Amino acid sequence: MEFSKKLQQLPSQFFASLAQKVNTAIAEGRDIINLGQGNPDQPTPSHIIEALQEAAENPLTHKYPPFRGITELREAAAAFYMREYGVTIDPQTEVAIVGGTKIGLVELPLAIMNPGDMMLLPDPGYPDYLSGVALADVQFATMPLLPENKFLPDYDALSEDIKEQAKLLYINYPNNPTGAIATYDFFKETVAFAKKHHIAVAHDFAYGAIGFDGKKPISFLQVEGAKDVGIEFYTLSKTFNMAGWRVGFAVGNAKMIEAIQLLQDHLFCSLFPAVQHAAAHALSTEQNAVEQLRATYESRRNVLVEEAAKIGWQVKAPAGSFFAWLPVPQNYTSEQFTDLLLNKADVAVANGKGFGEFGEGYVRVGLLVSEERLREAMQRIAALGIFHK
Numbered sequence: 226m227e228f229s230k231k232l233q234q235l236p237s238q239f240f241a242s243l244a245q246k247v248n249t250a251i252a253e254g255r256d257i258i259n260l261g262q263g264n265p266d267q268p269t270p271s272h273i274i275e276a277l278q279e280a281a282e283n284p285l286t287h288k289y290p291p292f293r294g295i296t297e298l299r300e301a302a303a304a305f306y307m308r309e310y311g312v313t314i315d316p317q318t319e320v321a322i323v324g325g326t327k328i329g330l331v332e333l334p335l336a337i338m339n340p341g342d343m344m345l346l347p348d349p350g351y352p353d354y355l356s357g358v359a360l361a362d363v364q365f366a367t368m369p370l371l372p373e374n375k376f377l378p379d380y381d382a383l384s385e386d387i388k389e390q391a392k393l394l395y396i397n398y399p400n401n402p403t404g405a406i407a408t409y410d411f412f413k414e415t416v417a418f419a420k421k422h423h424i425a426v427a428h429d430f431a432y433g434a435i436g437f438d439g440k441k442p443i444s445f446l447q448v449e450g451a452k453d454v455g456i457e458f459y460t461l462s463k464t465f466n467m468a469g470w471r472v473g474f475a476v477g478n479a480k481m482i483e484a485i486q487l488l489q490d491h492l493f494c495s496l497f498p499a500v501q502h503a504a505a506h507a508l509s510t511e512q513n514a515v516e517q518l519r520a521t522y523e524s525r526r527n528v529l530v531e532e533a534a535k536i537g538w539q540v541k542a543p544a545g546s547f548f549a550w551l552p553v554p555q556n557y558t559s560e561q562f563t564d565l566l567l568n569k570a571d572v573a574v575a576n577g578k579g580f581g582e583f584g585e586g587y588v589r590v591g592l593l594v595s596e597e598r599l600r601e602a603m604q605r606i607a608a609l610g611i612f613h614k
């Protein structure tokens with residue numbers, strides 16, 4: 226039996242080989258400091274776990290859920306957007322519940338594009354966007370995220386051809402992997418660009434809760450007219466350390482939401498209702514744990530940046546997300562530097578090239594270990610003698 230052509234055209238998982246190298250090193254008994262992954266290291270707050278336990282005791286949650294999720298969660302998502310961003314969302318028509326936003330991001334091209342259509346993706350960017358490209362059999366053009374543009378795409382730099390062909394645009398701020406945040410003006414420009422060229426927009430707001438230096442990341446939907454052109458994906462994975470629970474939602478443009486719902490009617494039967502009840506609870510109750518988590522990441526970021534400076538590694542502090550995007554030293558490619566750190570310092574980082582061509586020259590470091598481990602990682606890197614004060 227052969228796999229379908231569609232499966233054969235799926236992109237290979239760039240980071241699978243890193244994970245394998247790290248696992249091999251750990252199996253050899255080496256003490257690897259793993260800064261390569263994006264998995265939150267803290268547990269889900271206990272009040273959310275209790276809400277799950279309570280809901281799971283109720284036999285009603287053992288039945289099939291409604292296809293489009295429980296009303297309570299759709300209402301909680303809408304109320305969350307009003308409370309956090311002042312954005313009005315209709316829980317009936319403007320919310321789609323997804324089993325993790327990865328699913329939503331991968332299924333959207335399938336829901337609103339035809340084979341051969343063109344989409345615009347950031348480079349560097351979250352690699353899973355390419356899975357949606359392959360499954361929907363669409364083409365894509367990249368928008369380079371450059372340090373001189375504060376890692377925001379420059380729409381003017383796209384060719385007229387590409388602008389005319391594009392049907393869907395993905396953006397993501399706070400950004401994985403660069404740690405950049407978006408400005409209100411940039412989102413305004415995005416809405417104008419999308420309207421002018423009839424492009425649908427999906428803003429991936431996975432790191433929406435994680436902004437530093439007193440700046441709360443803004444929602445794309447806060448900009449006037451955003452709902453006319455697009456949606457935003459919000460995940461509970463990062464905000465509430467619920468990555469394993471697989472729950473998120475899309476909010477915004479009713480037509481795009483309906484397209485996602487329709488596709489999902491055929492693919493899924495929504496999520497375990499107890500998870501949905503717990504997710505509604507997480508969105509609706511006190512957010513102290515979220516603030517604590519944000520402060521933890523900020524403090525780790527400060528340690529990383531200070532320790533890097535001490536060893537002579539000049540790095541820019543990320544403004545949000547739980548990643549830092551660090552330049553590799555001269556005379557190394559990202560891959561060579563990644564391999565060197567793993568083989569000689571027992572420190573795993575993600576090769577920037579895995580996020581796209583414009584990731585060359587960088588490595589991504591996750592702020593997902595303790596401050597002590599971050600300090601130790603920097604000391605191990607200093608001992609290589611590559612950086613000079």
Ligand SMILES: Cc1ncc(COP(=O)(O)O)c(C=O)c1O
Nearest residue numbers: 325326327351401431460462473
């Ligand atoms: C930029 C970005 N978008 C989306 C996701 C997917 O998150 P989830 O599927 O857990 O909602 C991730 C996860 O790492 C991410 O980094």
